[in-house]
Amino acid sequence: MNRHPIKAPQPPGFPLRLLRLLCRPEVLEDIEGDVHEIYADRLRGRGRLIAGLAFWYDCLRFIRPYTIRKSVHAPAGPIMLQNYLSVSFRHARRHPGFSLINVAGLAVGMAVAILTVLFVSHEQSFDRFHEKADRIARIHMTWIFGDTQMEVAMTTTAPGPVARAQLSEVENAVRFYRVREAFWQTDQPEAEALKESGMVYADSGLFNVFTFPLRAGDPDAALVEPNTLVLTESSARKYFGTTDALGKTLIMNGEEVFTVTGVMQDVPSASHIQFTMAASFSTLPASRDVSFDSSQYHTYALLTPGATFSQLQSGLDRLLTETFGDNPSKPLLHVTPLTDVYLHSNVSADWSPEGDIRHVRMFSAIAILILLIACINYMNLATARSVNRAREVGMRKVLGAEGRQIFSQFVGEALMLTAVAMLLAFGLVLVALPAYNTLTGGEQTIAALIRPIYLLSAWLGVSLLAGAWPAFGLSNLLPARVLKGTYANSRGGVLLRRGLVVVQFAVTVVLIAGTITIHRQLDFMRDKELGYDRQQLVIIPIDDTARGRLDVLQEAMRSSNAVASVAAVSSPPSGGAGVWTFNAGPDPRPEERHLVGVLQIDESWVDLMGIHLLAGRAPTSEETKREGTTPRAVVLNEQAAALFGWTPDEAVGQELYTPSRQASATVIGVAEDFHFASLYEPIEPVIMHAGGYMGYMLVKTASGAVPNAIAHLRGDAPCPRICSPRHDRVCSGNATCLEAVQ
Template sequence: MFNNYLKIAFRNLLRNKVFSVINILGLALGMTCSLMIMLWVQDERSVDAFHANKNQLYRIYMKEFFSGKTQGVIWTPGPLAEELKRVVPEIQMSTAFSWPSSQTFMVGNKVNKQETNVAGADFFKMFSFKLLQGSPASALKDLNSLAISRKMAEIFFGSPEAAIGKTIRYDNRNDLVVTAVFENISQNSTLKFDCLRSWDAYVIDNEWAKDWGSTDPLTFFMIRPDANPTLVANKIKHVLDKYRKGLDKTELAMQPFHEYYLNSNFKNAEMEGGRIEYVRLFSIVAVFILLIACINFMNLATARSAKRAKEVGVRKVVGAVRMALIKQFIGEAMLLTIFAITISVLLVTLLLPSFNSLTGKAIVLPFDEISFWSLLIALTFITGIVAGSYPAFFLSSLNPIKVLKGTLKFDSASTWLRQGLVVFQFSLSIILVIGMIVIYRQIDYIQHKNLGFNRENLLYFPVEGNLNKKYNILKEEISHLSSIKYMSHMTANPAGIGDGTEAISWPGSNPNDKIRFTPVGVGYDFAKTMNLQVIAGREYSKDFASDSLGFIINETAQKAMGFKNPVGESVTWGRAKGRIIGVVKDFHFQSLHTPIRPMITYLSDRYKQGNIIVRVEAGKTSEAIAQLEALCKKLNPEYPFTYYFTDEEYAKQYRSEQVVSTLSSLFAFLAIFISSLGLFGLAAFIAEQRTKEIGIRKVLGASVLSLVNLLSKDFLKLVLLAFLISAPLAWYVSSNWLQGFAYRTEISWWIFAVAGALALLVAILTVSIQAIKAALMNPVKSLKTE
């Protein structure tokens, strides 16, 4: 019996080659798309899940209460990590962890920059980063300890074994000893670094790290296996109360470490949302696209039902029961699905390199894992059942007497179901198209929005080594270069100024109403170099000695202070007192996810730190870089010249949105294409049902155009209905997504018009193929009675 069914299935596939190809292609595309999304989702959820102690690891974030507002921040006081172990018995280990910085290392004549972080002695005991040499307990125990990656060990020493115990020069000022070598950090880790220094040594070099009022590092801790996380959360909540007296109320909260990657956004000072929204979104998209592909199968199978009706009638007459017929048709659907999943796996194998390049992933097909094969089997089984169920139940329910008489008709329920499936398909497709356009417009808005400064032709490089002492010589040399317009320096980088201070006061300010300002130290010609607009007063000048105590603020700071004419007003910053000498027009110094904050600048001319910023003449970038590199090598030979383009660093902040934009475009195209296949199937079905009617109309003189219009108008009504359903849903989803940006594009009416017109055009083209074919058919053949 099984062999008989298998032969029949293959015969049907070969007899109806076009429909078989369309069926298999539709399913293969849907399954390919779904499989790639599933692999991506699985990879996203695997980030930070490899740590053996993942269920005990947590990170601290702070809730700050000021000016009637609540703000969540992830940076914490330097002494917090050690204090947590002392005051909370359930906390077994803890560590501070600094922000990454590119630092210079030297061994003999080898000089190289490496991404460097700072961590406490417990770090390798808490996190499962594989040590190739050294032990977790001693890796960061001493002040001169340095743990390096395999890559760094091979660069400087040739191998991990040769690196252990060797001395390496750090920043041309300290000799550190390699106490551990760890395996290169994998892609599925949020903590990425080439080497780690001791936190205790960092505190000695940075006195502020001992101050409870200053915040900078991240704080991680590990609770004991038997500890209750809720109890620990209650205990740490008010730890800062006795250390931050006189400052705004601040509470501590904790988040499972492995959840941070997907939930990194703050909502009402709670960690909620982030990449998890994209994971959920694309998981839904994967299901929807697979459903669209299955609906195609149903419609195409139904379209061919008249060809199989007599077969079913004969089988029933000779004794076939309905369950046997259901098994047969579902078996045929399974066979098609097996062909489709085979093609799908081949397509995924071919497309994965491009997909990885687009998403920045390193996903591979895990053929050696049972879970992957279980996923494929489950995907095949579910797709086969979903796709084959309706045709199987429909065909097996046919009345053999009516079928063999040639009076096969379909009731209104069947018609409504098929039409509903088409509406469902196109509704999803239109939502994806609208979403694609909105995301594209937002990314375009970000890339071309006037930030208040010109990020084009603006590059920066770090102040390190001798560049601080020889800054004036460097500036003098640069002033003679025709390829460079202006030069200055700043303590941050122009693509992302962070930090904050509440220690700002002025006459009339409310001591209980703390406002967080973003401070940045700058040099002379800062406004010129950044191309900022000075709207009141002036920028710093060597002609005014008092500028060393002068401040420049932005418009938002002026509003926060309540000054109509702020120039000349006195400001106190901690113990320093000075006056406002200028106001610059607001500019975006952080991503567009964040509103512009009050900013205050001070002149940091005596000690340059952070970055040197350079405005390059348009079209002379290569020349400027070569000249800057030559100058830096002459003045600072121990350090390799490293530079960054502001526009490129700015674009990196929106990497996730760019990936989502590209993926959305691909998914929207696939959804429209697969939906058109389904519409093709339904058009073929209707044309087949109305063959004799079309023949009679042609005999009576109906034109081809009138017949095409007759067959097409009902389908166009379905697409219009899909548009009416999908438009408000798409507006709601798009509006919610845009809420994540403080500055965003508008959702214009034409977006919906374009999406609707595109769906309508695809429907017209798809249906017209079948309609024209039916209208051109010879009426003699269609009216011939067997």
């Protein structure tokens, strides 16, 4: 007897089925034979996996115009279309729950995807509106002090003009100096001074390098002369009530007089460089001094056409070597392409709108997952319902319908449902857009997305993704079995469906778990022991007028019974600190210098903040009043004591020298670590010294009396601006994500 050999592995079935569905019968047998033969050949040489994949490829390559069969039937005429439509509608009406879930699921999925696309495209569009965006580089700097480094988004005055003069790659350079707060008024006698927190000084190349269109004025000459000023349209309206401000006069802080030489369009929201008015850089005394002293200037360079960012980088490195030789504390300069600054650069002291590429990626992934869930949901519901529609399909087949016609009928149905879902989705987006814009702080409109090509590809993509598989299953039904009533789903089909349900649940669980985790983290940040007592705390920024009369002001506040205590400090709680260098001992030791945060405090601050002293004492009021900005009596935190190698008890009585003031200070106390900066950052060494420049007043209100106290403060304080503690704002970046995920 002839024994059969062990059965050889068979090629994958799906591509063959596809060929059979699509190809003309005359060419089919030949093609099938050839691909089989090649498969068998590869199986011997390359193994099963490769052969299988190649088989797929071979089969797909055979789908060509001449191999595709022409329909023997006429394309579905109006009568047949009408029949399809009415059957679909009847079906939808008879199972309203099913249709509703299906359409609503798709609509919600698409709405989420649309909102995410809006967010992502806005984030990606940052700074691309400048015509020369691909030639602009942001230059920033790293300071090196022994072992410590400090990277800031700014440079000193030197790199911009020096690069422009000495590097052939640089066509132009612009420096910005941001002024956090200034008061401006017109030259009318009764004019009121208005606060401006978005003012910059900028080099005259501003309008040459960047695309900020001028409505009035000469872009090349506007910022050349000292004391010239370009207003945005909004700021022009703010001071003059009209955008026609050319040649008018504005006075800064009651003394410096500026002439308006230009009015520009408002800075678009998709710009990381944000300002409301630009004064000429030549006004600043610093403009006459090209140095490496103090990094306070945002610097941008325009490359000549054809020059690369890496050429600029090596040019800057060369300039630094020329200036500093091989001095070990030579600073570093870094080059970032303008279009990467917003999303990819994370350096301290940057302009305030900062994006994060991780958020963009995370949101894109979530949108794709949600859309996928919606499609899987549609597929599952549609295949589950296909049992009910099997009879219809069987009948159609008996009456002569081809598999392909059934296929197109059901894909058509998917197209219809998707179209309805898309309309609903746009409706949802329109409703949600105002809330969404408040959440993200953007000003998105849906108009950007209404482009036929986007809509069409989304429509077709979703319909095919969701509708093709159920339609394929239905078109393959055997009419005889269906009509006999022995219809059941094929084993493979059931398995696939179960698999899809598992995927759907897994994705949902991951998303929910992610939301819960972020929520917990936010709770943690809200409840975290900050190391200081922030209950009943009100923070009041102080301006120059108030600073001169701080004593009087504090006394007036203490007189209210709603106020428990008052203190002054240089930066608000969790608002960070300035940075100076210090070395241990009473005299300079340059090689032992450390970078340490500095807070200026008064005698009541330690007590008011509820900070726990491990050793020593808080400063006295004599110490606070004794000296201006030179530290004499200082309190260290644990980190700072450890930095200089002292235990808290050893530290008290030690001397610290700071080259910034060329003086030494005595340690009078050591405080337990507290979060003086953002919770995102680990607690760093900080030195609190008595006296100096106070930026904020802290008011501890009597328990439960915050509103009363605020009312009292508003009544008396010359500067009636009350801020909430900063850590709530620090958290809000994350809170935005949380609410979006939910």
